[in-house]
Structure formats: C-alpha cells, structure tokens
Amino acid sequence: xxxxxxxxxxxxxxxxxxxxxxxxxxxxxxxxxxxxxxxxxxxxxxxxxxxxxxxxxxxxxxxxxxxxxxxxxxxxxxxxxxxxxxxxxxxxxxxxxxxxxxxxxxxxxxxxxxxxxxxxxxxxxxxxxxxxxxxxxxxxxxxxxxxxxxxxxxxxxxxxxxxxxxxxxxxxxxxxxxxxxxxxxxxxxxxxxxxxxxxxxxxxxxxxxxxxxxxxxxxxxxxxxxxxxxxxxxxxxxxxxxxxxxxxxxxxxxxxxxxxxxxxxxxxxxxxxxxxxxxxxxxxxxxxxxxxxxxxxxxxxx
Numbered sequence: 001x002x003x004x005x006x007x008x009x010x011x012x013x014x015x016x017x018x019x020x021x022x023x024x025x026x027x028x029x030x031x032x033x034x035x036x037x038x039x040x041x042x043x044x045x046x047x048x049x050x051x052x053x054x055x056x057x058x059x060x061x062x063x064x065x066x067x068x069x070x071x072x073x074x075x076x077x078x079x080x081x082x083x084x085x086x087x088x089x090x091x092x093x094x095x096x097x098x099x100x101x102x103x104x105x106x107x108x109x110x111x112x113x114x115x116x117x118x119x120x121x122x123x124x125x126x127x128x129x130x131x132x133x134x135x136x137x138x139x140x141x142x143x144x145x146x147x148x149x150x151x152x153x154x155x156x157x158x159x160x161x162x163x164x165x166x167x168x169x170x171x172x173x174x175x176x177x178x179x180x181x182x183x184x185x186x187x188x189x190x191x192x193x194x195x196x197x198x199x200x201x202x203x204x205x206x207x208x209x210x211x212x213x214x215x216x217x218x219x220x221x222x223x224x225x226x227x228x229x230x231x232x233x234x235x236x237x238x239x240x241x242x243x244x245x246x247x248x249x250x251x252x253x254x255x256x257x258x259x260x261x262x263x264x265x266x267x268x269x270x271x272x273x274x275x276x277x278x279x280x281x282x283x284x285x286x287x288x289x290x291x292x293x294x295x296x297x298x299x300x301x302x
Contacts, residue, residue, distance in 0.1 A: 028054060029061050036068065044068050059089035063098060070102050078102050093122040097129045104132060109140040127157035135166065143170055161191035165200055180204050195225040199234060206238055214238045229258045245276035263293035
C-alpha cells in the first residue's frame with residue numbers, strides 16, 4: 001500500500017521558530033524546511049535536530065524533525081517527536097497527519113486511523129490525510145471504509161494516481177471488475193510515466209479477456225522503466241496466453257537479464273521454449289532452473 005510521509009503540506013514559516021541563526025538570517029527551522037523542499041533529506045536531519053534542541057517548545061520543530069526521522073528510517077524516534085509536537089499543540093493537523101502515517105507504516109492501523117481522523121476533524125479539506133486514512137483502513141481489512149475514504153479524497157483532489165491505483169486494487173478484491181478497470185485507467189491518465197499504473201491496468205485487462213490491451217499496457221510499463229521485472233513477466237504471460245510464443249520468449253529473456261539467478265524465470269522460459277518447439281534450449285533452461293533450486297522438485301514439460 002502507498003504509505004508515505006507528506007509533512008510539507010503547509011509551510012508555517014512565521015510560527016514559533018527553531019532557534020535564531022544569530023545573524024538575522026533564516027532560523028534553523030526555516031533552513032531545515034528549505035532543505036526538505038529541495039529534497040535534501042539527509043542534510044536536513046542535523047539542522048532540524050539542532051532546531052529542536054535550541055527551541056524545545058517549538059511544535060513545528062518537533063513535527064518537521066519527526067517527519068525527517070521517518071523519512072530516514074528512524075520510525076520509532078519519529079513517532080516520539082510527533083507525539084511531542086502534539087503535546088505542545090493539540091490542534092496541529094499536520095502533526096496528526098504525520099503521526100498517523102508513521103503509525104500506519106509501523107503497523108498500528110488503529111492508532112493511525114485515530115490520528116488521521118483527528119487531522120481531518122481539524123482540517124476537513126485535507127485530501128492527503130483522507131488518502132492515508134483510506135490506506136490504513138485497507139490495511140486493517142475495512143475495504144468498504146477504505147473505498148469511501150479514497151473516493152472522497154479523489155473528489156477533493158482529482159488526479160492523484162496513487163488514490164486511483166489503490167481504488168483499482170480494492171475494487172478488484174470486491175469483484176467489481178468494471179470499477180477496477182475504470183480506476184486503473186484514471187491512474188494511467190494521471191501518471192502516464194508510472195510503470196506500476198500501466199502494469200496494474202494490464203493485469204485488469206488480462207483478467208477481463210482483453211489480451212491485446214493487456215500486452216499494450218505491459219509494453220508501455222517496460223518502456224517507461226526497462227528494469228521493471230514484473231512488466232516483462234506479465235508481458236510474457238499475456239503473449240503466451242495469446243499463443244505468440246516467440247514474442248513471449250523474448251519477454252522472458254529480458255526478464256532473465258534482470259533476474260539471472262531466478263529459478264522460476266528460467267523454468268517459465270524453458271516451458272515457453274518447449275511450446276515454441278525450441279527443445280534443446282528448453283532443456284538447457286530447465287536444467288538451469290533445477291541447478292538454481294534443487295529443492296523445487298522435478299522440473300518437467302507440461
């Protein structure tokens with residue numbers, strides 16, 4: 001699921017600072033936020049840490065330091081900093097959002113939902129929080145609730161590819177193939193450079209029986225990202241199901257170029273070569289599969 005920290009929703013540059021710079025320039029907090037905006041996450045860590053140390057009563061400093069800790073893999077420390085931010089300011093929607101996202105990532109879905117709902121209570125027009133709530137609900141198994149939350153987020157902020165992708169996956173779980181396809185199409189429309197979006201649409205098209213449409217989407221996925229292994233795997237499967245074994249062989253060879261030590265990839269290439277009447281090559285690939293994974297049992301033609 002698409003769990004992520006956002007954190008930079010509103011830049012509260014005029015609130016409680018993170019300690020003066022000493023020369024009339026930007027505060028430490030402002031410097032740290034500027035680094036985050038520029039994508040300099042690692043460089044922002046020591047700056048925001050100093051901002052907290054020099055002004056421990058700054059709710060913003062604790063929020064942004066918690067955010068950057070989460071982004072750099074220090075999840076429990078991030079949760080602690082965000083909780084401090086909320087003790088200092090119990091009406092801080094960004095901190096509730098970041099804490100909810102961190103708890104979701106930590107597997108505390110109930111805690112995540114509680115904090116994300118608190119963020120929404122303080123700021124009803126908060127599509128990022130509504131999106132994250134949808135992810136948390138899905139993780140906890142509440143598929144209907146997740147769909148409602150994500151649909152509301154999509155209305156509040158159209159064009160979020162991650163929301164449409166998640167809705168597509170959720171509708172697929174409920175068996176609503178038409179809605180799933182529609183959401184995956186919207187995900188591709190929102191982000192045509194996402195190999196995952198093309199891949200998801202390809203899978204849905206394959207399942208609906210549209211092999212040509214599926215093949216087109218899988219080809220697009222690997223054009224966008226030539227190292228996208230799932231795209232080559234699914235492309236090969238669709239080409240096999242269509243009966244185009246020669247093209248399927250090429251797709252699986254490209255998969256093996258990315259995963260040369262994958263026994264399943266060698267095996268499926270072997271089967272496809274067999275169906276394409278390339279028996280010596282098929283035997284070689286199946287022998288390689290056995291060598292890579294002797295415990296998999298006998299590899300045989302079928």
